[in-house]
């Protein structure tokens with residue numbers, strides 16, 4: 001096997017297929033100093049330890065966001081360039097709430113959002129999600145072909161999140177345009193023009209959400225924004241006396257933005273990569289088509305085998321010996337979810353896609369511990385419906401010949417198929 | 428009232444014991460362990476928040492006063 005330091009995990013080819021590097025990492029150095037002060041954590045056991053210890057490995061001060069810079073790796077989470085800052089300053093100010101929060105503040109914010117996204121609450125959206133998904137399928141079903149990413153997998157979560165936020169129909173197109181443009185910062189390397197455009201969209205979207213929040217303050221609404229407007233944050237504890245305050249608008253905007261960003265791209269990547277794996281394993285596709293009861297475990301296996309979020313970061317808050325390696329305080333510690341999910345000590349034949357594995361639900365593709373994905377119930381629901389409706393209406397799903405190169409976005413953080421061209425027959 | 432966790436559905440995310448350490452403790456293998464006592468009326472809001480914190484809906488309140 002190639003030795004660990006011969007891999008170039010940040011190169012375009014390294015990103016295109018990270019799995020040989022991951023395998024070497026797990027077997028040679030489950031905690032690996034990939035660059036000075038940057039430690040990768042790749043085993044199932046150790047990632048679980050680290051994710052569940054927010055006091056040693058914190059998310060705040062930009063730790064969660066790995067500032068991926070292409071070949072040169074991860075840059076310090078520096079501030080945005082001045083021209084970008086200027087654009088962003090015209091929107092609501094940033095706040096640390098969920099992803100970039102640490103206990104105890106993180107716990108307080110999270111407790112306000114949890115309930116709106118609990119399995120019981122999101123289940124109420126089922127008929128609406130089915131309608132959205134069917135409308136998208138109507139858009140391509142008569143042509144016998146589809147580019148799944150742009151015509152389906154991207155639009156399912158985008159529309160669903162807009163509904164849970166109560167975006168009215170007449171605003172959907174604007175909302176869609178801002179969302180698509182602003183999440184481009186996640187896709188990998190942007191040119192200066194693209195970065196400026198993403199910042200403008202992000203500012204417009206922030207101001208739009210702020211306006212939705214203000215209108216929800218006037219008229220109560222049955223959606224996530226309505227819930228947040230009515231919520232009360234634990235502000236101070238004085239002995240047995242607890243005092244609470246409502247969330248301010250920038251805090252709500254921060255939470256909503258994260259739901260949108262984290263909820264939109266991840267589900268997109270999951271649906272498209274899962275479809276490709278099913279096409280490559282026709283016997284499993286057949287089994288699922290014959291029994292929709294298998295869809296939930298298929299979704300779990302999709303998240304395990306091609307984890308939409310491959311990596312996020314933490315900072316070490318103190319000197320710590322971890323997995324036999326000394327990690328100095330202030331180091332960046334990179335959680336490799338996609339690597340831990342292929343750990344052979346946890347998953348037999350971990351490289352294989354197998355929806356029938358018995359521990360299919362035990363992956364760390366949604367994280368673990370305090371930051372465990374807050375949108376997981378919604379993600380599971382919309383992915384299930386997306387496949388149920390597709391399988392009910394089309395069959396003989398196959399790759400469109402000569403159109404696919406199966407390339408992924410150049411991102412160390414997300415595993416995203418760029419395109420997936422399919423042909424199919426109507427049921 | 429007592430808190431009940433269905434350990435067959437639980438996937439050990441840890442949300443419950445991070446959000447409400449006074450109601451659920453973290454076990455050796457990261458499983459949740461519910462406090463062995465009745466939940467008071469005053470703790471009801473915390474118990475509701477606990478139920479909402481579980482991403483797979485494994486937590487509920489049982490009306491029975493004694494859990495056998």
Ligand code: HEM
Pocket residue numbers: 051059064098099100101110161258259260262263264266267270303307308309312337364365366367368370371372373374375376378379
């Ligand atoms: C298959 C789809 C998804 C995957 C694979 C995924 C993955 C993850 C992961 C790995 C984390 C943990 C981050 C950490 O350790 O710091 C996370 C957190 C989060 N996710 Fe998801 N996610 C998905 C869908 C969603 C959806 C649909 C939403 C919103 C509706 C969402 C919102 C969030 C938010 C807000 C956080 C931060 C929670 C916190 O820090 O407490 N995600 N997600």
Ligand code: SF4
Pocket residue numbers: 432436437438439440441442443444458459480481482483484485486
């Ligand atoms: S929150 Fe639910 S899934 Fe997570 S450990 Fe507690 S009971 Fe288990």
